[in-house]
Amino acid sequence: MSNEHYLQNAMIHRDRRLGRRHTNWVNQFDCTHISPLIICRGPIRKEAMDVFTEMGISHFGILLSEKDSIVYQDALAPELRSLTAPDRVHRVPDYTGANKEERDQRIAQIINIAKENGYNAIFAGYGFMAEDEAMVAAMERAGLNFIGPCSRTVHDAGLKDEAKRTALKAGVSVTPGIDNGTALTLLKKHPDVAALKALAAEHGLSVDEAKLDDDSIELADKADLVLAASYIKGVDIYTVDELCATLTEAVDKMAAEYPANRIRLKAISGGGGKGQRILGIGESGRTPEMVREILNEVKTTGVGDNKNVLVELNIETTRHQEIQVVGNGEWSMTMGGRDCSLQMHEQKLLEVSVTVESLEAAIEQARASGNAIELKVLEQDLETLVAMEDEATRFGEAVGLDSVSTFECIVDRDKHFFMEMNTRIQVEHRVTELCYSLKFSNPDNSEDSFVVESLVELMVLLAAHGPKLPRPERAPRYNDSVEARLNATNQALQPSAGGVIEYWSDAVEGEIRDDQGISLHNPDTDVFMKYTLAGAYDSNIALLLTVGDTRLDTYERMAEVIRQTNMRGKDLATNLEFHYGLVNWFIGQNINARPTTRFIVPYLTAVGELKQRANNLDLGYAWQQICKAELASSTGDAAAALKSSLDLKHTLLLRPLEMLLAEPHILAGWLSINRDSYTMVEGKISWNENPLELLDDTYHFLNMDYISGAPASSMIWDHDNDVLRQALDFYAELNNRLDAEDWIEFQSILASEDAPEGINSEMWAQIRGAHAGYQAGVDILAVLPSIAEATAYYALCVNDDLTINIPERLEDGELQEAMAKILVPPPVAKSDEILAESGGMFYGRETPEHELYVKEGDHFEAGDPLFIVEVMKMFNKVYAPFSGTIDTVLVETDGVIIGKGQPIFKITPDEKIVVESPDDIAARRRSVTGEFLGQLV
Incomplete structure (x- = not known):
C-alpha cells in the first residue's frame, strides 16, 4: 500500500483504538493535553507530525535549522507544505551545535522556545540530541516532558561504557574489550584513592568522598566518579595524547590475544556509523590517529567533553541484529528483532525483520523440503532470537526503560554479544511496527482494550501515562517486513551531496514510503515540487518498506516497488539502482541467506568487475560481427529476408543491452535472477529458455513495458514491441502444437527437416523459416552471461548453511579500491x-x-x-x-x-602519468569483444 493508504488506514484504525471508544478506562489514556516541540528532521519529523495529528494533538511545532532550510527551494522544507502556521516553525542555527558550548546554548534555546510558545513536551526522534543525557536532564529540570527514555536510562544504557557495565551486571553477554579507557588513563597518573582525592581538590571537583573511601567500589569506578565530576565542571584532567597512549596499549594487548581479528574503536557517544573506526591487523600504530578522527567526528574535542573511546574485538563474521524494546519504567518487553547486517561504513542499507513467526514458518518449509542443513541454521537462529529477546527484556528492566529503545547485538553463528543500546527510536522502527502491534487491556476487564500500531504513538503514550499503562500483549501483523534506505550516494555508495530531485513517481500499491514530505505535490497545481539535496546532515532521502507473509514475498514486493520507481533530476545520485540489484541478488540466491556486515564491500567489488568488463565490450562491433556471420550463411532471397529481420531487430535487441551495460547494479540484479537461463557447454553459451521470452522479461525488469502514450524514452519502442509480440505469439502457438518439455528439446525438434506429426512439410518449412527469422541476431543477448562468466560473478553465492561464499579476490583491498573507481570514476584531472x-x-x-x-x-x-x-x-x-x-x-x-x-x-x-590512448582503448575493447564472440554456438 502507498504511504497515503497507510496513513489513511492508520487513522481509521486509530479512531477505533485510542481514546475514541468512550470507555472510562480507555479515555484515561487520552494524549491531547500533550503539546510537543519536534526537534528532529527528516522522515521521522514528518511521521511525528502525522501521528500527532492522528492522535488529536493539535498544538505542536518544529525546529527548522538554517542548515536544513537551505536545502530546499525558496528555503521551504517539505513538511511546511502541511504545517503552514508560521508561529509553529522555530528557526535555529543548527540542531545541536559544533561543540559543548554551542550544544549547551542550543539546549537553552530549545527550552526557551518551548516555554515561550506553550509546548510542554519535546520529541527528538532518532537524530542529533535524542540520546544526549545532558539535554534530556535539562528538559526534565525545566519541567518539560521528554518523549523518550528518561535521563537515568540514557545514562545507564545510552552511554556505551555504562551500558556495557550494566549488561555484565544483568547477565548479558558482551564483546571482549575495555570500556573505561579514560579511567585507566587517569589511574596511570593518579593510581590510588589519595591521589584521586588530591586531583579532585586541585580542580575543585564535587565528588562524594564516602564513595571514594568505600572499599566495595572498585578503583576504576572511583576514577569514573572523579571523571564525571570533571565533565560537569567542564575541565580536562587528562589529555588526548594520554588517552591515546592508554588505548594503544589496550589495542596491542587485544591484538596479541586475538591475532586473527581486527579491533574496533568506538566513541561512547557515537551512533549511526558516526564515531567508529576499525583497525586492521597490525595497525595498532594508527590508534592515536583513529582516536582523534573519532573524537573530531562526534564533536567531543572541547574542554570538559567526555572523550572515552571503547576498544572492542571486531567479530569478523558479524551479523548485526537488534531487538526492539519498550517499557514503562516497571515492566519491559520486546517486539521481535531486525537484521541490519547489510551495511557499509557502519551505515545501514537494507533492514529485515526477524520474528519468531517468520522463523517458525521458514523452519517448517525447510523441514518439509528435507533441507537438513538449512533447517539446523534456522533452528539456531530462532534459539538465538529468543535468547536475545530475553536478555533485552532483562536489560530494559535493569536500566528502568520507560520508553522505546533498541538492544543491539552482534551474532556469530551460535553465539551472540550485546553491543549497545540506542535509547531512542531507530530509523528502521517501521520494520518492527509492521510486524507487531501492542494490545493494552484493562486488568479488570479484558474486553476493555485498545491497540497501538505506531511506535511514535507508543512513545507519546508512555511519556504521558507511562506508570498507568499495563504490560501489553504483542500481536502479529505481518510475518515479514523489509526497509530499503534511499540515500544520496553514488554507485560506490559514497555520499553524494548536491543534486536536485526534479521528478519522483508516486508510491505504488504495496509501497510504504517515508520521505519527510518530498513526494507531496503542489496543492494548487498537483505538480511535483523540486527538492535539493545537500550535505549539511545525513544522506537519507527516504525509507521504502514492504511487507509479506514470507521473507520471499517481502523481497519480491520490494523489487517490484523499486522496479516501478522513477526518479530523475539534475546532478542526482542515489542508491536506488544498488537496492534493485541487491534485492534481486537475494531473490536469485537464497532469501534466507545470512550475510555479515562485511558482505557489501565484496558485493560492490563484484559489481565493479561487471562494470569493468562491460566497459571493455564494444556492443556495436559485436552486433556487426554477429550479423555478418549470420548473413554469410545465406544467399539470394533468404539473405535479403534475413538482413531485413536483423535490421528490424537492431534497436529491439540493443537498447536494453546498452542500458544494462551502463547500469552495473541493475545488470547485477538481472544476472542474479537469470542464472538458470543458460548453461556453458564446452566453453559456449547455450540457452535453457527461449531468448526472446528472456528479452521480454528483460524489458519488464527494466520497467520498459509498452504503455500506449507513455514517453518513448522510458519504454520499448512501438515498432520493436510489434516485432517482439509477433514472435512471442508465434512461439506460444507453436508450443501448443509441439510436444516439447523445454526449450532445448523444442530447438531439437525445429532443427529437423522432418515435419512432426500433424504438420505438413510445406507448413513445417514455413515454421522453420519463421523460427530462423525470429531468432536472428538473438546471440547478442549472450553478452550478458558472458560478462558473468568472465568475472566469475556467480562465485559470490550462498552456501548450504546460508553463509555467503566470498571469493578471496573480492576481499583484496586494492581490488576493492580499484573497482570503486570503476563504479565511480574520479574526476578527470590534469597531470x-x-x-x-x-x-x-x-x-x-x-x-x-x-x-x-x-x-x-x-x-x-x-x-x-x-x-x-x-x-x-x-x-x-x-x-x-x-x-x-x-x-x-x-x-x-x-x-x-x-x-x-x-x-x-x-x-x-614524481613520475609522469601515462594516459591510455584512444587506439589502445579501442584495441582492448575489440579483443574483449572477440572473447565474447568466441563463446557463441
Missing part, C-alpha cells in the same frame, strides 16, 4: 592537479590543534593523507593516489564548502 572526488566541507588537518597535512613545497608519498572532506555527517580522509610535491594549495581555509571535481592542489608528480 599537475588533485581534485575533490566529492563535495562537502574541507579540512586540511586532523583537528584545529594539529598541523596541516600538507602545505606548499611539501613532498608527499602515495597513501599519505592530504585533506578531509566532511559530507553527510561522515569524515572522509583523502589519501594521495601517487607521490609528488605540492606546488600550490588552492583551498587554504578549513570549514569551507568544496564541490566535486574542484581543484584542491597544484602538484608536480
Whole structure:
C-alpha cells in the first residue's frame, strides 16, 4: 500500500483504538493535553507530525535549522507544505551545535522556545540530541516532558561504557574489550584513592568522598566518579595524547590475544556509523590517529567533553541484529528483532525483520523440503532470537526503560554479544511496527482494550501515562517486513551531496514510503515540487518498506516497488539502482541467506568487475560481427529476408543491452535472477529458455513495458514491441502444437527437416523459416552471461548453511579500491592537479590543534593523507593516489564548502602519468569483444 493508504488506514484504525471508544478506562489514556516541540528532521519529523495529528494533538511545532532550510527551494522544507502556521516553525542555527558550548546554548534555546510558545513536551526522534543525557536532564529540570527514555536510562544504557557495565551486571553477554579507557588513563597518573582525592581538590571537583573511601567500589569506578565530576565542571584532567597512549596499549594487548581479528574503536557517544573506526591487523600504530578522527567526528574535542573511546574485538563474521524494546519504567518487553547486517561504513542499507513467526514458518518449509542443513541454521537462529529477546527484556528492566529503545547485538553463528543500546527510536522502527502491534487491556476487564500500531504513538503514550499503562500483549501483523534506505550516494555508495530531485513517481500499491514530505505535490497545481539535496546532515532521502507473509514475498514486493520507481533530476545520485540489484541478488540466491556486515564491500567489488568488463565490450562491433556471420550463411532471397529481420531487430535487441551495460547494479540484479537461463557447454553459451521470452522479461525488469502514450524514452519502442509480440505469439502457438518439455528439446525438434506429426512439410518449412527469422541476431543477448562468466560473478553465492561464499579476490583491498573507481570514476584531472572526488566541507588537518597535512613545497608519498572532506555527517580522509610535491594549495581555509571535481592542489608528480590512448582503448575493447564472440554456438 502507498504511504497515503497507510496513513489513511492508520487513522481509521486509530479512531477505533485510542481514546475514541468512550470507555472510562480507555479515555484515561487520552494524549491531547500533550503539546510537543519536534526537534528532529527528516522522515521521522514528518511521521511525528502525522501521528500527532492522528492522535488529536493539535498544538505542536518544529525546529527548522538554517542548515536544513537551505536545502530546499525558496528555503521551504517539505513538511511546511502541511504545517503552514508560521508561529509553529522555530528557526535555529543548527540542531545541536559544533561543540559543548554551542550544544549547551542550543539546549537553552530549545527550552526557551518551548516555554515561550506553550509546548510542554519535546520529541527528538532518532537524530542529533535524542540520546544526549545532558539535554534530556535539562528538559526534565525545566519541567518539560521528554518523549523518550528518561535521563537515568540514557545514562545507564545510552552511554556505551555504562551500558556495557550494566549488561555484565544483568547477565548479558558482551564483546571482549575495555570500556573505561579514560579511567585507566587517569589511574596511570593518579593510581590510588589519595591521589584521586588530591586531583579532585586541585580542580575543585564535587565528588562524594564516602564513595571514594568505600572499599566495595572498585578503583576504576572511583576514577569514573572523579571523571564525571570533571565533565560537569567542564575541565580536562587528562589529555588526548594520554588517552591515546592508554588505548594503544589496550589495542596491542587485544591484538596479541586475538591475532586473527581486527579491533574496533568506538566513541561512547557515537551512533549511526558516526564515531567508529576499525583497525586492521597490525595497525595498532594508527590508534592515536583513529582516536582523534573519532573524537573530531562526534564533536567531543572541547574542554570538559567526555572523550572515552571503547576498544572492542571486531567479530569478523558479524551479523548485526537488534531487538526492539519498550517499557514503562516497571515492566519491559520486546517486539521481535531486525537484521541490519547489510551495511557499509557502519551505515545501514537494507533492514529485515526477524520474528519468531517468520522463523517458525521458514523452519517448517525447510523441514518439509528435507533441507537438513538449512533447517539446523534456522533452528539456531530462532534459539538465538529468543535468547536475545530475553536478555533485552532483562536489560530494559535493569536500566528502568520507560520508553522505546533498541538492544543491539552482534551474532556469530551460535553465539551472540550485546553491543549497545540506542535509547531512542531507530530509523528502521517501521520494520518492527509492521510486524507487531501492542494490545493494552484493562486488568479488570479484558474486553476493555485498545491497540497501538505506531511506535511514535507508543512513545507519546508512555511519556504521558507511562506508570498507568499495563504490560501489553504483542500481536502479529505481518510475518515479514523489509526497509530499503534511499540515500544520496553514488554507485560506490559514497555520499553524494548536491543534486536536485526534479521528478519522483508516486508510491505504488504495496509501497510504504517515508520521505519527510518530498513526494507531496503542489496543492494548487498537483505538480511535483523540486527538492535539493545537500550535505549539511545525513544522506537519507527516504525509507521504502514492504511487507509479506514470507521473507520471499517481502523481497519480491520490494523489487517490484523499486522496479516501478522513477526518479530523475539534475546532478542526482542515489542508491536506488544498488537496492534493485541487491534485492534481486537475494531473490536469485537464497532469501534466507545470512550475510555479515562485511558482505557489501565484496558485493560492490563484484559489481565493479561487471562494470569493468562491460566497459571493455564494444556492443556495436559485436552486433556487426554477429550479423555478418549470420548473413554469410545465406544467399539470394533468404539473405535479403534475413538482413531485413536483423535490421528490424537492431534497436529491439540493443537498447536494453546498452542500458544494462551502463547500469552495473541493475545488470547485477538481472544476472542474479537469470542464472538458470543458460548453461556453458564446452566453453559456449547455450540457452535453457527461449531468448526472446528472456528479452521480454528483460524489458519488464527494466520497467520498459509498452504503455500506449507513455514517453518513448522510458519504454520499448512501438515498432520493436510489434516485432517482439509477433514472435512471442508465434512461439506460444507453436508450443501448443509441439510436444516439447523445454526449450532445448523444442530447438531439437525445429532443427529437423522432418515435419512432426500433424504438420505438413510445406507448413513445417514455413515454421522453420519463421523460427530462423525470429531468432536472428538473438546471440547478442549472450553478452550478458558472458560478462558473468568472465568475472566469475556467480562465485559470490550462498552456501548450504546460508553463509555467503566470498571469493578471496573480492576481499583484496586494492581490488576493492580499484573497482570503486570503476563504479565511480574520479574526476578527470590534469597531470599537475588533485581534485575533490566529492563535495562537502574541507579540512586540511586532523583537528584545529594539529598541523596541516600538507602545505606548499611539501613532498608527499602515495597513501599519505592530504585533506578531509566532511559530507553527510561522515569524515572522509583523502589519501594521495601517487607521490609528488605540492606546488600550490588552492583551498587554504578549513570549514569551507568544496564541490566535486574542484581543484584542491597544484602538484608536480614524481613520475609522469601515462594516459591510455584512444587506439589502445579501442584495441582492448575489440579483443574483449572477440572473447565474447568466441563463446557463441
